[in-house]
Amino acid sequence: MKVYNVAILGTGFGGLCMALRLREQGENDFLLLEKASGVGGTWRDNTYPGAACDVKSHLYWLSFTERPEWTKTYCDQPEILHNIELLAEKSGLKPQIRFNTEVIDATWDESQLLWRIRTANNETVLARNFVPAWGQLNRPSFAGIAGRERFQGAQFHSAGWRHDVPLAGKRIACIGVGPSAAQFIPELARQAGHLTVFQRSPNYVVPRLDRPYTDDEQRIFHAVPATRDASRAAIFADHESWYDAMRLDTPKAAEFTAMARAQLESQVADPVLREKLWPTYPIGCKRIIIADDYYPALVRPNVTLETTAISGIEEQGIRTKDGTLHEFDVIVFGTGFETETLLGVSDIKGRGGKSLRETWKPVPEAYLGITVSGFPNLYVLYGPNTNLGHNSILNMIEAQVDYTVRALQAAKAHGVAALDVKPAVMAEFNRQLQKDLQGTSWAGSCTSWYKHADGRISNNWSGNVIDYRKATANFRIEEYDQLRQAETASA
Template identity: 40%
Template sequence: MTATRTEVLVVGAGLSGLRQAADLAAAGIDFLVLEKAADLGGTWRDNTYPDAACDVESDLYSYARDRNPGWSSAYATQPEILAYLRDVARRRGLLPSIRFGTEVTGARWQADTRTWVVSTATGVTCTSRFLVLGVGGLHTPRVPDLPGSFAGHSWHSSRWNHDVDLTGKRVALVGVGASGVQLVPHLAERAATLTVFQRTPAWVLPKADAPVPAWRKRLYRRLPWTQSLHRLRIYLRREKRGLGFHHRPDALAAAEPVVLGRIAAQVDSPRLRDELTPRYRLGCKRVLFSNDYYPALNRANVHVVTGGPTALRPRAVVDEEGQEHEADVVVYATGFDVTGSFHHIGIEGADGRRLEDAWRTGASTYNGVAVSGFPNMFLLLGPHSAVPYTGAVVNIEAQSRYVVRAIRAVRAAGATALVVRPEAERRFQEGLRRRFTRTIWHVGGCRTWYHDDSTAGTVLYPGSTLEYRLLLRSVRLRDYALIR
């Protein structure tokens, strides 16, 4: 068994971990990144399903200090985003500090040495002063545990099986969230039959995608500030829309006729129109974007089943009414376990308590970046730090800068560690609950993975990203206990 020592250990080389690594490198802080896969990229490495793309504009879904003037379209596809992240890691000189193929299996705080001892599947033990978890919430697939067995091929959308040709196959697609809506047109064109299991219909708005003209790319290369200005414009436009999600839910009703009009114009069957019409407010669940989802459902080989699957047969999927739908392949576009990636590691805090036990009734954090009882540990894009109406990058950048500030604050105080005071975390959680009750996610008439049984009642940050970034502008040391 070998051992490695470093000041900061970052777990995960996805969108969050790479930003943290870049900021630590810029600050001259010693660090090491552990990545269980053979490549970086996280979500954008794993999700290689056909037509995978981002629903946030390319210029906003990229780091402010690492612009890409060569985006091919307004909304980037998975291969292009992955290539961008690889390029950032290369240009920033981060690759030598990333250990690929190194899965973290446990992390334990050693009170006597004021360090984190991290174990890995390869047998390497890493010791660090600080631990940063960039494992992401959209990483651990959630697949329904259905009775029975299926003899054909099946997989989650984030674990796409490219060895199986779906042409002429009978395909069952479970779920019409962000991935499912993107997959339907592709599957409908190739499968002999496509059975779509829809628990609840989605609000699907048109996607204003278009190629980026050559003149704009040249402008961004020659005058980089123009791309920064365009990014700011996109950001502010989305923040303005965000007011309807977290402060004025009634304002979102203005967009509902747009979707209802699209259903009426693009869906032929009156019965199917009714099945595709949401019975909850726009914004309560994640708003989706597609230009070809509704037309694809008109195809003769496509059948929508209202409700989820209840059982499997060797060559069929059973619906809630007991009817069997023949299938050769089952694709689960059923989302992710938001806290599963954190629990998978097995994290033990100051008193030996596991994070999984601390979060048994729901995740609890301070400012979405720290947890009481877990010294010198920080979360990136974990519970209470994301909002679903805009891109995640701006909040990731705020968190990464906060971690650097916290490390510097510990050093400046002559301390070895800091840990959030329970009362500070409790105040933050209670504030989240008060704010969550006035958002569209609470009053919109649906229940989603946004909700949990924690004090906050949600895994989201129920406010604007501008507010969140201001919250993390400085480290309030009075909310922490310093350990000398």
């Protein structure tokens, strides 16, 4: 049975980036495993109206590939997905992608020093190295709201949008006001007979100022590609400066807070509604919404903001804790994703049958967000503490991919079959990481998907992108236990 050098789970940006970097280094013995019938990851799955990126287009792409000719300053989902599909096609990766192949679990074979990856098709894929690129935002959460099965109308999550459900003139409920909801609420408001938005806690909203590129700009970008590179560099530098807004009591945090308040004041005239929409926690504690049309949607005459907590869902609608039954034809869940486990498969079993699901309770941890002690040759992309609140996640993914490539090269150069990060190395990294995170807004007084119930921040990196690039710039093999086939055979 064939043994691949690298098996990659997922064909979103992470998985494709890993495959392209391996090929760039002359490594072609890899396989991509994709549960769906096409590439794209989150941009394939999220097709809700208004879906778009909140990072500017010229920055939101892999740095080492040909730049798309974006049509807008902020790219929409269809355009992003189209360009990802073109990337997979033009790069020739598709023959190395096994579509409609969902990974169920993976087990480390200690005698052979390889991963046995089991699929829903009852197949087993063997690989020396396993790179899960399952992402953090692909497992829809319904926020534990009781009674969903009782509702007699149509209901769906934003990540599984029902385009077959007619919305025009309907009584629609939207549960949640996070970044995805802020994008589709304006679209729902334009169609609904009446839209009720259920808000548990408000978000800070800052201007987006999105616009199409002019014909002249498009011609210049096409004729002189260096102008697109310059635009990317300028956007990156600007976004890096935003990191200070994610730290408590900084001038940048005050600047962003003032910007958000000015936007609220200019777009919401009703003082009662305005105060319902103003957060009481520090800016950045929850993900900041970048939008121009969210507040205008909420002040439409056919839209109501409901801040009373939900008791449960019943046959005819949603009952709030004050006893009121709100009747609806359609319920849309903008309740985000399950992010606490950070696990995109049933389980992964490492040395001695060690379970990653159990290891990551109550809080997922990794070294540099990539490697986990007890799980040799496992390199997680977009893993614990690698999310950002200020810049493009693709910059972080590239750093993780490059670190993984260096690890594979180091193992080969030292004649090592497998590498397993030392427990003390991982523990010290996470001790310092959590200490550094205490100065950020994510440690503030809000409840968010960044933070675990015990206060530890499990999703976000403690610094800016440049800090992370420095941290991952060198692979130090002395930080890893080195496993060799002969040693295992003689044990």
